[in-house]
Amino acid sequence: MPLPLLFALFLAFGLESAGPFNPLTQAELGSRATAALGLVALVSLASMGLGLWVSTRVARTGHASNALRRGYSRSARILEISILVSFSVIIHEWQWPRVVRTALGAGPVAVVEEALILLPFVLMQLVSWWGLYPAEKILRSGFGVTRTAGRGRYVLLRARQTLGLVLPVLVVFSLGQDLVSRQWPELSASAWALPIEVCLMGVLVLVLSPLFIRLAWPTRPLPHGPLRERLEHQAQRLGFRCSDILIWDTGQAVVNACVTGSLPRFRYVLLSDALIDCLNDHEIAAVFGHEIGHIAHRHLLFFGFFFLGSLGVLALMGEAIDPPLLALSNVLGGQSHPVLGMIIQAATVLLTAGLYFLVVFGHVSRRFERQADVFGCRAVSCGQVECPPHLDLDRQPGRESSGSGLCPVGIRIFANALTNVATLNGMEFKTRSWRHGSIARRIAFLEGLEGKPEAVNRFQSDVSRLRVVVAVGLISAVLIALATGSVDHLR
Ligand SMILES: [Zn+2]
Ligand SMILES: [Zn+2]
Known part of the structure; x- marks a missing residue:
């Protein structure tokens, strides 16, 4: 989005x-x-x-x-x-x-x-x-991107990418609002209505995203050939299923990949046209491995759960900050400026809810990206702690064994892919991105894992622990909100 x-x-x-x-x-x-x-x-x-x-x-x-x-x-x-x-x-x-x-x-x-x-x-x-x-x-x-789209086509493509997502979201949003205001008029009057709707919309968008994306973005199946064979072999080797691998036509404007859909039947892996043109097959396989990693570690499902569980957190936060907020807006706005009071209230609610997502969702999301990075390295590794000579597992028919460890060449391939994607997208290496962290740190982290299977295991159990902690936190927030009647406060 x-x-x-x-x-x-x-x-x-x-x-x-x-x-x-x-x-x-x-x-x-x-x-x-x-x-x-x-x-x-x-x-x-x-x-x-x-x-x-x-x-x-x-x-x-x-x-x-x-x-x-x-x-x-x-x-x-x-x-x-x-x-x-x-x-x-x-x-x-x-x-x-x-x-x-x-x-x-x-x-x-x-x-x-x-x-x-x-x-x-x-x-x-x-x-x-x-x-x-x-x-x-x-x-x-x-960067060797020679076939750029004409101006009109470029604008059209960008518009389709953005608006193709807006229209369905807008319809969901407005239908949702209609429904809420008819069924629970008190809720729609509350300042918390918006953050809660965003949560529900998050879940809906996650569920419907495969549909939206195929509607919004021009895609076509990746044609048969060495690349497709390599990716399909890799998918099979790693136990990953999807309904298709698609080329995402962006007029060479985007160098990116994504996976969508939690269920295999409605799951697509999208590789952008520029990604396929600018990276070599091994690097594309590494990026593909990163996307498989998101599914293998069930990241999308966890995010769906995260959005739902956050309803409980938002309810408790509403309980905690509403009384002082009401007093504050009375002091500042008073009865004479009801609009000012309302704006202060709405702004504080948005700020608190936004801060919660920025900090908690941001942290979980960055950990998950790292986990997917490790999976991407593994996908192109030969499983030997020391190489070269490096075995290309996807060029050897009949070789089903999946190396479970990272190898130096595999890490190198993945780091190169990451570097190329960043350079092609005009990103800076040191700049931190909220969802991904900086490229330089991602690469340094992966290189630090070379030859240290115990460090990989430690990292994996750290992420598992984080998931458990967040899940327990969210479930208790929901239970507390239900028990103390904070949920009523939302109605
Ligand atoms: Zn990712
Ligand atoms: Zn190797």
């Missing part, structure tokens, strides 16, 4: 102010729509400027320096944040939902209304992709 989009959904629908709806005048309607369009035009100009600047710099010097890449990825991130800030201004300062409601008149369909509310954000994203295209193209061309 694209993160900016998640924020945009929060901005658009998370802090909706209740209260009677009074339509705008025609003049107000016109001026607000023009102002919103003006912001879209500004974003478009800024991104075109950035795209042009990078492409002329590279054209003049003949290569893209690291400083330029860094500068570009930083500026692109600032642009992304400015889009969110602009969208927040459009929504809250100019009351965009009110503009939409006035324009639509009475009795609109909720989904249409929500789509129009989101429209300024979508437009700003489209024009920014359009503007950044020359920079994206020239920065990728340095």
Whole structure:
């Protein structure tokens, strides 16, 4: 799920102010729509400027320096944040939902209304992709990616990747809200309604993701050939089943892989087109092994359980922080500023729930990524503690034995794959990512395991212990919430 989009959904629908709806005048309607369009035009100009600047710099010097890449990825991130800030201004300062409601008149369909509310954000994203295209193209061309898509196709692909996920999520979200407000009106009035809905949506998205992804992303089966044979042999050797291995067409924009679906029948492994073009077969097999690792260690299932169990944690947190929060918003907002009080309350709730996910989910997620990394190394290892000579287990028909240990060459292959993926995606080695940690540390960790099977065992039991601790914590939170009636507090 694209993160900016998640924020945009929060901005658009998370802090909706209740209260009677009074339509705008025609003049107000016109001026607000023009102002919103003006912001879209500004974003478009800024991104075109950035795209042009990078492409002329590279054209003049003949290569893209690291400083330029860094500068570009930083500026692109600032642009992304400015889009969110602009969208927040459009929504809250100019009351965009009110503009939409006035324009639509009475009795609109909720989904249409929500789509129009989101429209300024979508437009700003489209024009920014359009503007950044020359920079994206020239920065990728340095890595042997020759077949880049044309500008229109590039924007379309990115839009399909993002919006193809938005539409189903939006429908689930709005249907869910309708259902909740009809069945449990008190819950939908509570500030905790949103975090709880996000939890439930997390579970739903996990369950439905194979369907969404096939709808949203253009994919085709990986054709028969040496690569497919290698991956299928590896899958069989490691006891992994899926319904297909797919090439994910991104117009060479994405170097990535993912696995989706907890059940083998609805499970796909997606390898992006650029990943297949830029990495060698051994490295692709290592990345494939990482994805198998997520399934072999049941990470997706654990995340589903995590989201459900977090309902209990959120209930207890609500119990703990609501009274002081109410007092605070009374002091700051008082009866005279009910809207301010509501914003403070909503912001604190979002912040607490966000912090919980950032810290706990982030930590578990990083451990799981490491576990998948170790599995990826194992998948391309020959199982001998010392090599070369390194045996290629997937080139020897009839060889079913799966080496259970890591070998030096296997670790090297995986580290190379990781390095290539990072470089191709313009990532920096030292920069930490919330879900993955930094590339440099991931590689250092794997290299530290070389020739030390006992260190691997220690790591595996550490992760198992973490799972048990988190599971016990979540289950007790749910039980305590049920026993003390904190759950009632959510209703
Ligand atoms: Zn992973
Ligand atoms: Zn080996």
